[in-house]
Amino acid sequence: MRLQTVKHLLEPVLEPLIRKVVKEEVELALGKHLTGKKWICEKETLALESRNLQLKFLTNLSLPVFTSARIEGDDSQAIRIGLIEPSTGQIVTSGPGSSAKVEIVVIEGDFDSDSHWTVEEFSNNIVREREGKKHLLNGEVFVVLNDGIGVMSEISFTDNSSWTRSRKFRLGARMVDQFDFVKVKEATTESFIVRDHRGELYRKHHPPSLFDEVWRLEKIGKDGAFHKRLDRENIKTVKDFLIQFYLNPPNLRHILGPGMSAKMWEVTVEHAQTCVLNGSVHVYCPLASQKKSGVVFNTVAQVLGMLKEFQYIPTETLTEAEKVQARGMVIAALSHPDEVIMYPDEASLMGELLQNNMVSASNSSAMATSGARNVMVASQNVDGFDYPGATMAGLDIFDLQTLQDSGPVRCSPQAPAAGQYTIEATPQALSDDYHLRYLTNSPNPQCCQSLVLEESQADLQSMLDGFMSQQPLHSDVAVEKAQRRWTKLFSVLKWLSVRKLVALRKTHPQVNSET
Template sequence: MVSKRQSGQRHEGRGKVPIQEQKQASISGLRNVINALWMSDKSSYLENFLRRVVREVVEQKIQDQAHLFSRERVGEAGISGAKHLKLCFINKLPETIFTRSSIITKDESFLQIALFDVRTESVVNDGPLSSLKIEICVLDGEFGSHGCEDWTEDEFNSNILREREGKEPLLIGERFITLKGGVGCITKIAFSDNSRWQRSRRFRIGVKAVQPTSNGEKIQEGRSEPFVVKDNRGESYKKHYPPYLKLNDDIWRLKKIAKEGKIHKQLSLHGIHNVKDLLRFYITNEPSLYETFGNIPKKSWLVITEHAKACEIDDYQLYSYHSEELQVGLLFNSIYILVGVTFDWQNYYLPDTLNPREKVCIHKS
């Protein structure tokens, strides 16, 4: 009676963009796009699309950093002879990093740096400096905490941290990288020790040029924002928050649900193992889900459900339901929220754009 078809590709959701811009405009191409991506074996299309998107994002981040740094430094360069070349971090690190885990950024990508020229307001993407060798180090979390960007080489080096006595080096992995086109990616590196022993209880990552320039011009070192490093034994129990909270995360990644605790075990008995399971149950039968939690305070219930609802819908699966009798077709996302409606199998509409008569028809289906 009900036909369900999974469209497990990552591109079809873009058909919803024009609907949001024009509330009553139809999205006649949506079904065709979904079907084409589902039936086609031309994965190269999606691969090329994703590569282009990633490239555009990186280029935009570089430009953002360039303009920001230019505003801060261009006046200083003309007055005090400040350095014209600067190593900049393109993306940002999370507020907490765990030891023995690869260092990744807030958006779960590798940390990237670029060599920036204040005078041209651009990345140095050609010439000898575009393939500069860079050293990665650990800095005191308080270094540059007052917003000062104009430090000397000696000041930078004096804030480089070494391992504690009897410990292995603070950074383990590849501590040297070579820029390509003026941009470098820090991929195989991790912390061996936590940051509790520092007065600020925080670290920064620093980067500096290994070899001098041919004309003797100095290159300003770069530093990240401060962050806390914790021992990795706490990572297996930590909660996840957007944008790191994912649909397939275990249910105990949500606040107020302890791993192997009473609520965790109770939900598992009812087939609720991850965030997606909980959201599906919440959307389809909220009162029943509340009963499943057992004797739980209303405040805790709200904390759990609000945390779950903040999860990004990141798998882009769609389910379809067709009622031949009423000539209605419905599209649901992966947690069973209605996202599209059709009455002629050609034109799809957002649910909140329907008139009262159409909404009654949907409820009947």
């Protein structure tokens, strides 16, 4: 009875207590087990999601951008988008995301693209079209990556950016497809202005062309004050502007007037100087310089250098006075275009100058002999004279009128007692004109006859042979020696002419009375 009494008293109390204790212990043990499993799973998940990739625009936009015009990259290239590994900058060509679909969107121009934005921040800065307008982007706004690279095709803006808070847009790119354990950051371009397509008619060219109208330059508006001022001075193209700038910059600055600030002037000139030239060079040698000096300039009248005695002196080494002189010569060249020689490039000019210098040096060294031979050949063609083998009697190349036109010959007294005269037979006398002048005025030409006849034909032949036997010298003294040989040759020829005339008067006395 006692056992039954204890059983009835303990069962309602002990059983719930025991169950509670067992339950708590089991739950505690199970909780510890599950916590360990969850930590392992989370660790594995974080390892898979640790690969962060990024979209990037691989091509810079060609600016400015106009509505309804295709959005292009530099040099009219299509804009490319790539999937990048940020740590290396390499294109991801395989794996998740390398063949995904990407959406092109419009982002506010003042979006801070340098910050580490979130997906929500990026989405909040997407610009939507104005009410009642078409979608802001027209064309293929979705791009499919191929080996990690996508190419934008025909896409354009339908509205300008003037109505937005920043007055500018950015292009953005974001992933459409999502991948487990891979996070891809969005891409943005630099901010830019989108203008209405009607403004394309007034678009500035970068770089400008030589034959662009002058208002294509920065800070010069079409039909604006600067444009009208330039037009009144007949400065209509970019080439005209550059010519005026290189020849007389103060005058060009004065034409534009005080309304153009120093900063605007600098911007306009820098833009004009980006113009691509054709590389041709022009040479102008004034006639007064006998082609020995001149100026070298390009197609926009910019002085490149000067020519002095066939030597090219670049503008960097010219003095200020020489630069002023060179600009003056260029101005003269523009007034005499028919006297300007054009070369396709500077190398062609340098090659011709080098050739001219070589020819000039060769001609100087060979002038005496080659000149003498040319004279002899010409004489042979006219009078049958030839050398060698010619005799003094064959030198019939001077007519009487030529000798008479030379003027009187001076005669000096030699022997006072004899009362006769004789010609000074010194080398100087042979090279002067005095002996010819004496012949026509002498009161006693017989003295000249006797003296001339005393000169043997062999001596004169020897003198001519000596001249013709000398060879050209290729040295610095070649010119001086050549001049001396020419002087000697002319003296011989004059002397022979005197002899011929004396002989002629001896056989024909009437010639004496005529002279």
